[in-house]
Amino acid sequence: MTEENKDIGILKxxxxxxxxxTDTNAVLSGVLKRLLQVTGLQAGWIFLIDEHGNHQxxxxxxxxxxxxxxxxxxMCHGGCWCVNKYNTKKLxxxxxxxxxxxxxxxxxDYAGETCGLTHHATVPxxxxxxxxxxxxxxxxxxxxFKKDExxxxxxxxxxxGTALKRINLTQKEQENALVTERNRLARELHDSVNQLLFSLSLTARAGVEMTEDQEVKQTFGYIQDLAQEALGEMRALIWQLRPLGLENGVVSALRSYAEILGLSIKTKVTGAASIPGTVEEALWRIGQEALANCKKHAQTTEANLLFHAAKDEVVMTIKDGGCGFHYGENLEIPSLGLKNMKSRTVALNGHFQLRSKPGNGTKIEIRIPY
Structure with a gap:
């Protein structure tokens, strides 16, 4: 077999x-192992590097x-020449x-045996x-390494690289399909189960008013209370799946959610861009948690929401003038809710910033690229 035919066979x-x-790590592990086998090379590794230059x-x-x-x-920490060349676009x-x-x-550092490995080829x-x-x-x-190698x-x-692009597109399609399915389920719950519970509550209320029998009144009253409780839980579930009004944008949805919480919210929106569904979904979840914190902990009924959509990123800021708390960048984030907000942001390669001082309120800024 000629060298050219051998290379074609390897590529095939x-x-x-x-x-x-479709699992990135599994695909990369498999192809790396096979590449070493067919080329006779003995060691290899693949770094995935995000737009901020962080490698994995x-x-x-x-x-x-x-x-x-x-x-x-x-391998997981620190810099090296190949990663630096990649980040400076010299590779x-x-x-x-x-x-x-x-x-x-x-x-x-006398860290152990290197087994004669001193050099490597690196490919973007x-x-x-x-x-x-x-x-x-x-x-x-x-x-x-020779030129043909x-x-x-x-x-x-x-x-x-082409496979990674395909996998990323597949994952985005799956995420969009999941959001679509959740939206469909939320609509069906609102249009069917939610309405049935509302009708049940009205019927039980009418039963209370129509009978003079105290035991029957108590039974109807109990049914009405159960229906109201179930109705409240159903509405909360619908909001978790997909808030009514998110089709009008995340700011509109958060404004509606603040009203449900009893918060007075001032909003300011700048910029105009089409935000991906996954980013919008994350901003809704983060904003929901932030407003709930205002209600529970800030000891204030007022909040401010600033929302800016640029062509390549969205910035959302939620702040209040409440009691605040001690926090510095070198301190651990104090609550699970705040940690969840940060993890949602980081999962989309975004930046989470928290600022708070006793008596000066709390400010949360979210930056997510797209």
């Missing part, structure tokens, strides 16, 4: 692997003990990294204008 096999799954070890294979120690801690094609900074530091992962991270591969005592790695990296 890699493509088949990449088309099989998404897959690794046959790392030497010095790098694999403490659950790959050395545009497959290239030799003459020395690996992580291995060099491991040797200096991308598809079109989208960038996802880097692929690194190497072997013990291999200090140079780098060309093959570039072709594989492009396949991986």
């Amino acid at each position: 096999e890699i493509a088949e692997l990449l088309n099989e799954g 070890l998404a897959a690794d294979e046959s790392l030497p003990p010095a790098l694999a120690a403490n659950q790959n801690q050395r 545009t094609k497959a290239t030799n990294i003459m020395e690996c900074k992580r291995i060099e530091e491991a040797i200096e 992962l991308g598809a079109g204008n989208e960038r996802f991270g880097i692929l690194n591969v190497g072997s013990p005592y291999k200090t140079h 780098l060309a093959l790695l570039e072709a594989v990296a492009y396949q991986i």
Whole structure:
């Protein structure tokens, strides 16, 4: 078999692997393992890197003990030359990294055996204008990669980038389908079960007024109380699934929710952009939690909501003039609700900022890119 036919066979096999799954880590682990097998290379790892330059070890294979120690801690933290080159956009094609900074530091720290691995090739992962991270591969005592080896790695990296783009699009479609289904369920609950409970409550109330028998009155009264309680829980469930009015925007929904809580809310909206459903859903959940905190803890009935939609990010700020509390950036977030707000924001690669002082109220700012 010629070298060219061998490379075509490798690319075909890699493509088949990449088309099989939708779980990012599983797909990357599988393709990395197979890539090393068919090329004869012995070690490799894949970093996924977000738009803020933060890297995540998404897959690794046959790392030497010095790098694999403490659950790959050395690979998960700190910087290195290949990640720096990627973040500064100097890494545009497959290239030799003459020395690996992580291995060099491991040797200096006497962290364990490196098994002769000193150099690696590094390849950016991308598809079109989208960038996802880097692929690194190497072997013990291999200090140079030939042009045809780098060309093959570039072709594989492009396949991986295309697969990652496909997986991301599939996940977004699934998320949108989930939101759509939740909206449908919320509408059905409102139009059917909610109305039935309301009718039951009215019927029980009429029964109380129509009978003179005290035992029957008590029974109808009990039914009415149960119907009202169930109606309240149903309305809360509908709001959790999809608040009525979110079709008019998250600000309108939060304004309605504040009214239900008994809060007076002032809103200011600037900018105009179409916000993805997943981002809108997260902002609703975060805003809901923030307003509930105002009601429960701030000792005030007034709140302010600022909402700015730019072409590439949305900024939402909720603040109150209530009692506030002691908090600094170096302190742990004090409540589960606030932690949930931050985790929802971070899950969408956003930035969560909390400011509060006793007597000066609380301010929460959410920035989410899209």
